[in-house]
Amino acid sequence: MPGRWRIQTIRLQGVLVEACWRPMEGDVAGDFHDVIDLRDGRAAIVIGDVAGYGPAAAHRAEDLLISLRRAFRTTNRPTEVLAEVDTWVASEPGDLFATMACALVDPAERVVHVASAGHPPIAVVQGGAAGFLNRIADPPLGIAAERRQISYPLAGDGALFLYTDGLIERRGTSLDENLLRLLEIAATMEAESGGSEALARRASGIFGQPADDATVVSVRVRPWAGLTGTGSSGAERSGREVRLRLYVDPRDLRSASTEAVARELQRVVPSRLQIDMEVINITAAEGGLETDGVMAVPTIVRVLPQPTIRVVGGIRSPTELARALHLPLSDEES
């Protein structure tokens, strides 16, 4: 009995990762994925597939994840990570057939580095077009081989889709054709900011439900990535005016406390920054709710400088707010 589709959203400083997977049998799968926060804005995203499904495959996948995490202690380079895992696979008794792909996303530099061990190609979607980063696969894990590392520029609106063959492989259909279909679907994702779930949904709509474990992981760069630190802050680059819109509901206590905190913001940022904040009562507002697509209170939208950043949820201190909005702190505060 196949399990259900599961969804996991991982919000890191520089990237938004959404994983969506469905075990072929019960709760566990031979498919696996991992997201490693390198704590400098960069993130490594790994996806893999152990042949077979069910508990036995899941057990091997667990082992691979452990050896993977171990590899990341010594290197961040995708090819080196795969080589480390190779060494472990080779030392394991018994046959283990597995594929794996690793993507190192650097949002500040707007670049992605990928390497693959026999895994289906990673799709990239940006500027309205979709393509594969690594159409030609290098050998699967366990076969010690030199693997290529491919680096590709990643635009602000770009998205990566990593997936396992369970998503596209169906008996009696051509894998190549399905890969092309997948690209077509992926190309429509961008405009709608669709993530892994949307892709999995459309793919199963077209190919039918998977006959194997299936996983999709989507990666998007967050617009403010690269604005960290006082020196390179977007606020400083693009001028002195900081325009904010705060959406509140007078019936909501967190709205009131967040508004009080937000009014203190000017005190903690450098004096050259002019904070201009408009407070909008959602019970009385007419148009703004739709324009900003506000769904929750309290919400603070940084309208200027661009890019737009929105902060949802209660805020306890002005410095916390400045950090969330990627604004520099004054010398005394920092």
Place this chain on the structure above:
Amino acid sequence: MGARADELERIEVGIPGLDLITNGGLPQHRLTLVGGTAGSGKTVFAAQFLAAGITGANEPGVFVTMEERPDSIRRNMRSLGWHITEWEDQNRWAFVDASPRHQVDTIFTGNDYDLSPLLARITKTVERIGATRVALDSIGALIGQFDRVTPTRHALFQLADALERVGVTTVMTAERPDDYGPLTTLGFEEFIADNVIILRNALDGEKRRRTIEVLKMRGGAHRKGEHLFTLLAGQGIVVVPVAIETMDYGTATVRQSCGVPALDTMLHGGLFERSLWLVAGATGTGKSLLAAQFVAGGVRAGQRCLLHSFEESHDQLVRNAAAWGMDFPALEEQGRLRIVAEAPESASLEDHLQRMKTTIDRFAPDRVAIDSLTALQRVATVKSFREYVLGLTFYIKVRALLGMVTSTHRDFIREESVSDLHVSTISDVITLLHYVPDGSRLARGVQVLKMRGSDHDKAVRRFHITDLGMHIEEPFEDIGGLY
């Protein structure tokens, strides 16, 4: 005041067949949850609920999209014949865009937020266009946008409550992990609604089977079990109620001649008006003849008749009919008969269906014969053929015509394939034409297998094909086998 009486008020949804299986439509001013797996048709259901309100009852509607962008919905629904942009211009349709367009640029500081702005946006839009219907698609997508389930869950209860107070009738969709199993992915959505409908798109052998089931419905009995539905271009969801016989048949008492008097006797007086007659039998048993006699019988009774033949050419039909004294060209001239004869291969199945519907609409016949479904099957995949058959037979039913379809497939009447094609379920009368071993040769036999709402002659009777048509005689005394 009217709360109690209110509960029993229903509004007709406008989805063909749904009002029948819900026993009168959805409870007014209430929320109905529509659960289904990916690709089961939830978004179409939600959009059709609004579209039907606009076109059928002039009731404006608000579509709250939590997943697809409004643009993609406008585009997708155009193929179903709904021009949402026009309706938006007329303030009869409005979107609340709650799709995850801001996912990437949003930071969550914790789980202490409240979804009241979404609520405010919905209620304001409802007020602005005076909406009486609201569709929300889908809950799972909304929850996916936020970090935590708790505030979203709280918001959903708030939302359901607020919408009921505003007095709109709401359809809310929710994801299901599988076609059979837990009702919804999160497991709590069902507590929001007293009314639950399930859409399925389950794999059945090699084919997908779309079904709809009313799980619970406040204020009255509904039809239990899964009912087949199909998605038709220009129409959207069309439910084929398994118990379709209830469509007026309880009241149909007027009988009409099937075209062969002796067969009318076997039917204990002829076919009920507005019924569908399936004639099945092997090649050469006389189906095409029966179809021609069926339309001729209608013409004799003063009706307008349409014969759609995929088996014989126009000339051939005219010649055959002349032999038993019917002047088809003259009748066509007088507008009492229309014969459309074409090769199945001349068009795609969809085009055939569309043309046939157009002919029915323009010519407005009282009875329609289609000879044969089997010929059309040659040009179709199993899936599209099934949808075609459903669409066509259902159309005949909805137009309250007396219909006749022929088939060489005896499969149609076997139990396992009934679920497949449902022709026999939809048919009110089934007649089989057989080859019967009779000494050293084969004779022809006719048998009424089923006659809804009436008793009938159950014998297999011998018949001959003569220059004057079908000639039915006494029952076979001893049947060694039927072919």
